[in-house]
Amino acid sequence: MPSVSSSRSSARKQTPLSADLSAVIMAATPDEPRVLTVRATPQHLDGLPSGPLQSEHRTLEMGLRAWVAQQTELKLGYVEQLYTFGDRDRAEVASPKAGHALSIAYLALVREARPAGLAHATWRNWYDYLPWEDWREGRPKALDVISPALRTWVREGGKPLRQFREERVELTFGLESGAWTDERVLERYELLFEARLVPEALREGGQPSTPRPKLAPGQSMALDYRRMLATAIGRLRGKIKYRPVIFELMPNAFTLLELQRTVEALSGVRLHKQNFRRLVETQGLAEETGQTTTETGGRPARLVRFRREVLVERPAPGLRLPGTRRTDL
Numbered sequence: 001m002p003s004v005s006s007s008r009s010s011a012r013k014q015t016p017l018s019a020d021l022s023a024v025i026m027a028a029t030p031d032e033p034r035v036l037t038v039r040a041t042p043q044h045l046d047g048l049p050s051g052p053l054q055s056e057h058r059t060l061e062m063g064l065r066a067w068v069a070q071q072t073e074l075k076l077g078y079v080e081q082l083y084t085f086g087d088r089d090r091a092e093v094a095s096p097k098a099g100h101a102l103s104i105a106y107l108a109l110v111r112e113a114r115p116a117g118l119a120h121a122t123w124r125n126w127y128d129y130l131p132w133e134d135w136r137e138g139r140p141k142a143l144d145v146i147s148p149a150l151r152t153w154v155r156e157g158g159k160p161l162r163q164f165r166e167e168r169v170e171l172t173f174g175l176e177s178g179a180w181t182d183e184r185v186l187e188r189y190e191l192l193f194e195a196r197l198v199p200e201a202l203r204e205g206g207q208p209s210t211p212r213p214k215l216a217p218g219q220s221m222a223l224d225y226r227r228m229l230a231t232a233i234g235r236l237r238g239k240i241k242y243r244p245v246i247f248e249l250m251p252n253a254f255t256l257l258e259l260q261r262t263v264e265a266l267s268g269v270r271l272h273k274q275n276f277r278r279l280v281e282t283q284g285l286a287e288e289t290g291q292t293t294t295e296t297g298g299r300p301a302r303l304v305r306f307r308r309e310v311l312v313e314r315p316a317p318g319l320r321l322p323g324t325r326r327t328d329l
Contacts, residue, residue, distance in 0.1 A: 020103040021064040022050035022225070024082065024232035025074065027112035028249045030261035032125050034112060035229060037221075038071055039120040045222040046124065048229075050103065064106050072115040076108045078248045082231050085224055105228045107235055109248040126233060127268075129226055131218050133185055133233065134268045142217040146197065147175055149214065153195040182267050185234035189227060192216050200226060237267055242318040244285060247306040253289050255301040256280060263319060283317060284310050 025036040025048075037046040049068045057063030065076050082105040115121035127134040132142040150173065154165045172188045174180050193201045199220040220226060240246045246263060260276045280286055287307040292300035310317040 018101050019053045020050050020101060021053055021060060021067060022048050022085075022103045022105045022228060023064055023068050023076070023079075023108050024048060024105060024228055025068065025072075025076070025108045025110060026126075026232065026236065026249070027110050027123065028262050028265055029112070030258045031265055033127070033233075033265045034123040035126045035129075035232075036072060036074070036115060037122060037124050042120055045220060046129075046225070047222040048105075048225045049121070053104075060104055061106070064104075068108070072121045074110065074113060074115055076110060078109040078245065080107050081105075082107050082228070082235060085228065103224075103228075105231065107232045109236075109245060111249065111251065126229060128219050129221060129229055130185065130189065130233070132188065132216065133182075135180070136264055136268060136270050143173075145214050146173070146192070146216050149197050149216070150175065150191075150195060153197075182269065183234050183238045185237065186227070186230045187234075189230040193227075198226070200224065233266075240266065240319055244306065244310065244317050246319065247285075250306070253291065253303040253305050255293065256286070256304060257301065259286070259304075279319060283319070284313065285317060285319070 023036075027034045027036070036049065038049050039046060049071045051063070051067030051071070053060065053063050057066065060081075061079060064079070068074055068076055084102060084104050086102045112123060115123070132140045132146055134140055150169050154162055154169060157165050168191055170176055170179075172184050172191050189198070192198050196202060197216045198218070199215060221229070236245070240263065246259070246266070249262060249266075250259065256277055257273075259280070260271055260273065263276070264271055284307060286304040289303045289305050291303045293303055294300050
């Protein structure tokens with residue numbers, strides 16, 4: 001009879017682990033939040049800059065920066081670790097014998113620059129992948145497909161399961177109450193994945209035996225990169241409320257309207273102009289440069305810049321956006 005240690009050794013040989021470093025690199029204009037995507041070839045699905053952790057990488061972050069520089073020729077500034085992903089769907093087209101592949105994901109914020117490097121790199125609007133997250137022009141059209149599909153999924157369960165599913169759908173999408181929490185990006189994507197309403201959920205196990213509703217709109221990504229993107233968006237939406245990370249995405253000088261539009265692009269909601277300006281002023285986040293610009297198309301607008309002194313004045317300087325309630329679901 002084999003020993004416990006030999007059985008564990010055999011299991012490790014059968015399911016080897018590999019570790020990748022992946023970067024969700026974000027930039028923004030006043031109208032569009034962007035994520036840097038790469039493709040091994042033009043025919044592949046969009047992915048994220050990534051590469052395996054190697055022995056010459058002294059730290060995880062240094063390894064990440066090295067791969068990003070090689071693949072896109074971008075030099076990263078602000079970086080923070082997001083999460084470690086290791087589900088089997090990371091293997092996508094690999095042999096089942098390849099085992100789990102771990103990926104340590106990072107969030108990076110940059111001022112947009114033209115990517116180059118060894119991969120097919122391009123900036124993409126992140127709402128191309130998660131269109132139900134953008135409420136700036138009202139109720140997203142993607143919900144016309146998602147709402148009935150989720151209600152069908154809820155009805156498919158038995159009574160205890162149905163109640164559990166109803167609660168999850170309400171918590172994430174607020175189909176009945178109209179409540180919407182902008183930070184629950186990952187929870188919404190995970191729910192669509194569990195309901196098999198995104199292509200990534202169909203990559204394992206073949207097609208369902210019963211007819212399924214239409215898939216949720218939105219472009220799929222390779223491996224589990226869309227899950228990483230959802231995680232990063234939720235993290236950033238939460239972080240701008242208590243840390244001044246928004247200014248990592250802004251130029252050195254900008255107008256208050258440009259700042260507002262950028263925050264709206266990231267959060268996916270429209271904000272009241274006067275209330276937003278009052279918030280920026282009371283938080284002491286910006287100061288005037290003494291210069292103006294006419295690029296807004298109207299009368300000259302005053303240019304401001306981030307006031308760095310705020311970092312030592314308060315422990316949590318950020319843009320505390322009001323809660324969001326949807327009444328048009």
